[in-house]
Amino acid sequence: MRPDERKGVVAARRDQFPVGMRVLAVDDDPVCLKVLETLLLRCQYHVSTTNQAAIALKMLRENRDMFDLVISDVHMPDMDGFKLLELVGLEMDLPVIMLSVNGETKTVMKGITHGACDYLLKPVRIEELRNIWQHVVRRKFSTRDRANLDIYEECNKPSNADSDHAHGHVTCGSPDQSGRPSKKRKEYYSEEEDEGEEDNTQETDDPSAPKKPRVVWSVELHRKFVAAVNQLGIDKAVPKRILELMNVEKLTRENVASHLQKYRLYLKRLSAVASQQVSIVAALGGRDPFLHMGAFEGLQGYQAFTSSTSLSSFTPHGLINSPRNNPAAFGTQRVSASKSIQTVTGGHALNHSICDANKYHLSSPGNQQGNLGQGMATSLGQTQMQPKWIQEETDDLSTIFSGNGLANSGMSATLQGVTSSPLLPQELVECTQVKVGSQPSVLTPSVSSGHLEGTVGVSSSLLDPRVSQQTTIPLSEFSASGLPIHGLFNNSCATKLGATSSASTPVHPSDDLLVARDTKAGASSFGSTMLLPPDTEQKYLNFGGGNSFKHKFDERTADSLFDLKFVWSSGLSSQSASNIGAHHSISQRWNNSSSNNSNIGARMIGQPSSSASTVAPHAKSDFLISGDMLVPKNASDLSVPKLQSELSSSSCSFDGLLNSIIKVVRSYHPLVSLPQHPSL
Amino acid sequence: MKKSLFDQGYLDEQFCQVEDLQDEASPNFVEEVVTLFLKDSGRLMSNIEQALEKYPRDFNRWDAYMQQLKGSCCSIGASRMKNECMSFRDSCGQGNVEGCMRAFQKVKREHAVLRQKLESYFQLLRQAGATGAATRSIK
Numbered sequence: 027m028r029p030d031e032r033k034g035v036v037a038a039r040r041d042q043f044p045v046g047m048r049v050l051a052v053d054d055d056p057v058c059l060k061v062l063e064t065l066l067l068r069c070q071y072h073v074s075t076t077n078q079a080a081i082a083l084k085m086l087r088e089n090r091d092m093f094d095l096v097i098s099d100v101h102m103p104d105m106d107g108f109k110l111l112e113l114v115g116l117e118m119d120l121p122v123i124m125l126s127v128n129g130e131t132k133t134v135m136k137g138i139t140h141g142a143c144d145y146l147l148k149p150v151r152i153e154e155l156r157n158i159w160q161h162v163v164r165r166k167f168s169t170r171d172r173a174n175l176d177i178y179e180e181c182n183k184p185s186n187a188d189s190d191h192a193h194g195h196v197t198c199g200s201p202d203q204s205g206r207p208s209k210k211r212k213e214y215y216s217e218e219e220d221e222g223e224e225d226n227t228q229e230t231d232d233p234s235a236p237k238k239p240r241v242v243w244s245v246e247l248h249r250k251f252v253a254a255v256n257q258l259g260i261d262k263a264v265p266k267r268i269l270e271l272m273n274v275e276k277l278t279r280e281n282v283a284s285h286l287q288k289y290r291l292y293l294k295r296l297s298a299v300a301s302q303q304v305s306i307v308a309a310l311g312g313r314d315p316f317l318h319m320g321a322f323e324g325l326q327g328y329q330a331f332t333s334s335t336s337l338s339s340f341t342p343h344g345l346i347n348s349p350r351n352n353p354a355a356f357g358t359q360r361v362s363a364s365k366s367i368q369t370v371t372g373g374h375a376l377n378h379s380i381c382d383a384n385k386y387h388l389s390s391p392g393n394q395q396g397n398l399g400q401g402m403a404t405s406l407g408q409t410q411m412q413p414k415w416i417q418e419e420t421d422d423l424s425t426i427f428s429g430n431g432l433a434n435s436g437m438s439a440t441l442q443g444v445t446s447s448p449l450l451p452q453e454l455v456e457c458t459q460v461k462v463g464s465q466p467s468v469l470t471p472s473v474s475s476g477h478l479e480g481t482v483g484v485s486s487s488l489l490d491p492r493v494s495q496q497t498t499i500p501l502s503e504f505s506a507s508g509l510p511i512h513g514l515f516n517n518s519c520a521t522k523l524g525a526t527s528s529a530s531t532p533v534h535p536s537d538d539l540l541v542a543r544d545t546k547a548g549a550s551s552f553g554s555t556m557l558l559p560p561d562t563e564q565k566y567l568n569f570g571g572g573n574s575f576k577h578k579f580d581e582r583t584a585d586s587l588f589d590l591k592f593v594w595s596s597g598l599s600s601q602s603a604s605n606i607g608a609h610h611s612i613s614q615r616w617n618n619s620s621s622n623n624s625n626i627g628a629r630m631i632g633q634p635s636s637s638a639s640t641v642a643p644h645a646k647s648d649f650l651i652s653g654d655m656l657v658p659k660n661a662s663d664l665s666v667p668k669l670q671s672e673l674s675s676s677s678c679s680f681d682g683l684l685n686s687i688i689k690v691v692r693s694y695h696p697l698v699s700l701p702q703h704p705s706l
Numbered sequence: 707m708k709k710s711l712f713d714q715g716y717l718d719e720q721f722c723q724v725e726d727l728q729d730e731a732s733p734n735f736v737e738e739v740v741t742l743f744l745k746d747s748g749r750l751m752s753n754i755e756q757a758l759e760k761y762p763r764d765f766n767r768w769d770a771y772m773q774q775l776k777g778s779c780c781s782i783g784a785s786r787m788k789n790e791c792m793s794f795r796d797s798c799g800q801g802n803v804e805g806c807m808r809a810f811q812k813v814k815r816e817h818a819v820l821r822q823k824l825e826s827y828f829q830l831l832r833q834a835g836a837t838g839a840a841t842r843s844i845k
Contacts, residue, residue: 054775057743058781064727066734101773127777149720149780 044159048092052082052110053099054124058148062097062125065152071159079105083113090118094162097146100126100133108140115141116242121161125150141242181295250274251285260293333543708827711839716820737828743782747773750775751814758810765798768806772798775813787816 049071053059059075066073074093076082079102086093089165100107111122126133129147137145143161146154243251254271255263266284477624570582711717728735743754754771761767772794790813797805 055781056746057739057778060739060742061724061727064732065723068727099777101770101777127773127780148777149723149783152726284834516799706787 044162047162048072048094049074049158050082050096051098052096052102053077053080054102054104055099058099062221063148065150065155066097068152069155078102079107082110086114086118086120090120093120095158096120097125097158098122100124100137101126108136111140111142119165121165123158123161133575168316172199189295241277241285243285247272247274247277248285251282251289255286255289260290273428302577387642488585557668711823711827715786716784716823718783718785720780720785722783724782735801737831739782740824740828743778743784744824747775747778747787747817751779754810758807763801763803765801765806769795769798784816784820787820789814789818 049066051062051066051073052075053062054077059077063073063075074085076085082096082098086096098110098114102110107124107126111124114120114122122141123144123146123530124137124142125146125148126137127148134145143165144158169423178273233456241247250272251268256269257271258264258267263286265279265286268286269277269279269282708717712721712745724739725736732738750771754768754775757764757767757771772791776788776791776795778790779785790809794806794809797803797809
C-alpha cells in the first residue's frame, strides 16, 4: 500500500485510538517478529515490520508522522538496539519500547537511560502489548499539550486523575499519575524548547538529508549547562566557554549556542511574566500550564535550582524585580515531586518535571542552584524528591534569600517552584510586594521554626536567612518572621509566598483561615512558596508538606495544590514537616481543584498573617501548587493570590516561575477568586 | 499428543499464546510460525557451530548468537530448548569452553527432537482437521 493510501486507511482507524495505533516493529529474529506482529494485530494496532534497523530508520525518516510507536529488539546484528532507540528519540521523538530476552537489571537500566519508554521481556505477552498505547498518549500530551489534540480529547483515561483539572490546555489528563511527572517534564521541555523545536523540526524535516541528531537536553545536561552559565555569569556566558566548562563530548558549540539562546529567552520571559504576574500570580501560583501538568514536577526542578545558588546570584541580577530570576524556582513548582529541576526555569519546568526545569534554568543564576535542581531532579522524580531537594534548596535558598532579600521575591513568584532556587525568596518578595505591600515581609525568617519538615524545613532554613533580608525587601514588609516559605520551595514551590505575606498577613482573612487551617495540620501546604512568616506557626510552612495542608484543604481541594507549593517550610516548619511531603499530594490535588487553588491561595495568605508577618504571599503561594490552580487571576482581589501564583512559580526561577505561574493560573482558572474561600 | 508435548516440557504456555493467535484470518498461523522457527533456528545453530570452530573462545560472539536463538525459542514456547540455550550462555559467561560445547550439543539434540515432535503434531492436526471436516460435512 502506498504511504498515502495507507495513511488514509490508517487515519480512519486512528480516530478510535488506541485502535489503529501505528506501530513499527523491528527485530532481526523472524520468528519473534512474526509473533509480535500477530500479537499487535490482535490488539488492533496497525503494524509494520522490518528486521533491519537501517530500514526502520529509513521508514521513520521518510515520514515522521507515519508511526506512533516503535518497538525494537535490543540485540540486532546491523545496529545496536540502544543506538536505534536514541536516534529515534532524538530525530523523531517517538516513544520507543525495547524488547529483549535479556532481562538483567543493568540492561533494562541501559534501556531506560537511553530513553526507552518501556522495556519488555520476551516472550512478549499480549497483555503487555495492550497497554503500550499509553506511551504514545503520554508523549503526545507532553509535547503537544498546547496543540489541540483532537484525537486525544476524549481520552479520559480513568487514571488521569488530573484530567478534570487539567487545564484547558491539556485535553486529557495524563494517562496516569505516574506519567505526570514525565509528562510535565516533557511539557516543560517542549515548552522550553518550543522555539527550538519548531526550528528543529523544520531543519530536520528533510528526511533525505541525514540530519544531525538533535541534542536532547536532558536534565543532567541542562544542569551542567546552567552551572556553566552561572559560573560565567549570565551576561558573560558565551557558548564556547560554556561548552568548555560543561565538558561534554559530542556536544557542539552550536548546540550550546542555540540552547543558550533559548535559555535567555526563557529568562526574559520569566522576568517579564514575573513582573506582570507578580501580583496575580503570586496568589495563585497557578503557574502556567506547565505547572498544571506536572505542577510539581516542574517546580521541583526549579526548586532545586532556585536554591541558594540562584538566589545569590540572582540578587545581583535584581531578582527583586523580576521573579524571573527564579524562573527555575518557580518553574519547578510543579516539580514538587520531581526535584524541581532547577530553579531557573521554574515556571516552565514545572510541567516537565524537573528535569526540564533543570535543564533550562539551571544555567541561571546559580550554578549551584542548578545543581540543586539537578540533583534534585535527578532524584526523580518527582514527587518524592522534595524532601531531599528541599533540604538542599533550603540551604541554598537560605543563602540566597538572605542575599536577595526577599525584597525581590516579595512576590514570591518564586513560590512556584519553591524550587531550590533561592530566587524564590526574591520573587516572593517581589510578589509579596505587590500584594502585600504593607505586609511585612515575613518571609521566612520565622520559618526557622521547624519549617516544614523535611522539605519545607529546608526551605525554612532558607527563608530564614531571607527573612532577615526581607526586611530590606522593598516588597512587602514581610516581616522577617518569615516566610519560610521559600524554604518550602523544596517541594513544589518553595513558594516564596512567605515573603509577601509578611506581617500584613491578615491580608485575607479567608486566607488566614486557610492557612491557619492548614498549618494546623502542619502541612499547610501553601503550595506557593509563600513566605509565610515563620512565626505563623507552621501554617504556612505546610506548603511543602502540603500534606497537612491538604488535609485542611480538603475542602478546598486546592490544598493539595498548595501543599505542593507551599513548601514554605517557614515557620510552619514544625507542621510543615509533614506538609512538605504532602506536597506531592497537594499538587495532585491541585490539579483537581483548580478552584481550590484560588482558595488555597487565599488561604495561604491568610495564614501567614496569623503568624505575624505571614508572608503576604497569601495568594501566591498557592500558585505553586498546581500551577493551574492558583490562577492568580483573581489575584487581583487578593493580593495574595498573586503571591501564590507567583510563589509557586517563582520558587525556582522567579522569572520563570512567575511566568509560568501566571500563565498557569490564568489559563487555568479563569476564576481564581481567591478572596472568597468557601472553605474558610 | 499436544498434552504430552507440554507434559514433557517441550512446549510451554507461550505456545498456547501463539496458538491463540490463530484465527480465521490466519488459519495456519501456528504452523507457519513453527516452520519459520525451525528454519531460522537451524540457521542460527549453524552460525553458532561455525563460530565455535572459527572463533575459539570468543565467548561474546557465541553468547550473542545464542542470545538470538534463545529469543526465538522463547517466542514460540520451546522451553526445553530454551533451557539448553541458557545453560550454554552460562557456560559462556564462565568462560567454560567445554561447557559450551556440551551445552551446544544438547541444544542441537533438543532442536532435533522438537522438530520431530512438532512435525508429527502438525501432521496429526492436519489429519484431524481433515477428519473433522469430513465429520462436519457428514453432520
